[in-house]
Amino acid sequence: ETGVTQTPRHLVMGMTNKKSLKCEQHLGHNAMYWYKQSAKKPLELMFVYSLEERVENNSVPSRFSPECPNSSHLFLHLHTLQPEDSALYLCASSQQRTGSYEQYFGPGTRLTVT
Amino acid sequence: AQSVAQPEDQVNVAEGNPLTVKCTYSVSGNPYLFWYVQYPNRGLQFLLKYITGDNLVKGSYGFEAEFNKSQTSFHLKKPSALVSDSALYFCAVSATSGTYKYIFGTGTRLKVLA
Numbered sequence: 001e002t003g004v005t006q007t008p009r010h011l012v013m014g015m016t017n018k019k020s021l022k023c024e025q026h027l028g029h030n031a032m033y034w035y036k037q038s039a040k041k042p043l044e045l046m047f048v049y050s051l052e053e054r055v056e057n058n059s060v061p062s063r064f065s066p067e068c069p070n071s072s073h074l075f076l077h078l079h080t081l082q083p084e085d086s087a088l089y090l091c092a093s094s095q096q097r098t099g100s101y102e103q104y105f106g107p108g109t110r111l112t113v114t
Numbered sequence: 115a116q117s118v119a120q121p122e123d124q125v126n127v128a129e130g131n132p133l134t135v136k137c138t139y140s141v142s143g144n145p146y147l148f149w150y151v152q153y154p155n156r157g158l159q160f161l162l163k164y165i166t167g168d169n170l171v172k173g174s175y176g177f178e179a180e181f182n183k184s185q186t187s188f189h190l191k192k193p194s195a196l197v198s199d200s201a202l203y204f205c206a207v208s209a210t211s212g213t214y215k216y217i218f219g220t221g222t223r224l225k226v227l228a
Contacts, residue, residue, distance in 0.1 A: 004157070006157075031214060033216075040220070041220070042118075042217075042218050042219060042220050042221075043158075043204065043206075043218035045215065045216065045217075048214045048215070050214060055214050056214055056215060090157055090158065092157075092158075096214065100163075101146055101163065101165065101208070102148055102160045102163050103148075103150075103158075103160065103216065104160065105150075105157030105158040105159070106157050107155070107156055107157045108156075108157050
């Protein structure tokens, strides 16, 4: 967990705001992920980047916009969110293909949309 | 379609007793299977994985899991539970053909009673 950092840890935003979540991995991995964790629901995979190219986009609303400028950094840009978007947003990284496949998670950003 | 089931929302066990947290899966092809643990206000932490080889895999903190192909199960076990093992446990599966896509179970809360 200490190899993946996320900022901010907590975020409260109104429905008309624009904000960004940041994730940084220090593990030299080649894939990065955004997940949404809501109470009593399975972890939802949102986006996957492999070598800075998006390889998965799981029907996520366009009010969520990911960006992966390099293999160590991942952003999630947020705009005009809805109250049901309130959740814990987790970033993860892994080493795929030639690697070990398990994911390493950051501590998450607790997002509250008011 | 891939799926993971964790049939128990909560498991209670006395300290010093053996514990089992259940997981069954459905996937096309050979699965990659993982267990993660989540402590309050933290991200998920990798415990162990099955990729290939010996059906009994050992992981962190004395945990182990047994891959059973005929029963499509991957139950997490520990011979002697500690109060500090109390946390939320997630099983996850990834098909070898699509290793970027991890499907997580809904989680099982383990409560170890002193």
